Amino acid sequence: MTEEEYDQYYTQNEYKYNAELITFSEYKKEKTKLDIYYKEHLCSKDSYPKRKRRKKPLKDVVFSFGKYKGHKYPDVKATDPDYINWLKKNRIPIR
16 A cells, blocks of 8 residues: 555545544654654663662572582582682683
């Protein structure tokens, strides 16, 4: 359907569903205004501040993997510090 056909169809028919019908050309104008507003105001770097991820304190971390699954971090560190060093060395996240 071309723009003219669209405009003609909706101006000839009086179908209204909880909102006022507009022509295609009016729609394009409004969409252009919204696109400009979006680019200028909502896409700036300051619009979306980075959220800092909250990390659990190490004393509350419980391992969900490996041979110490279900054990708390302080207990594992006290009994097997080499395992903690191995995790750090291989950059395996524990939180």
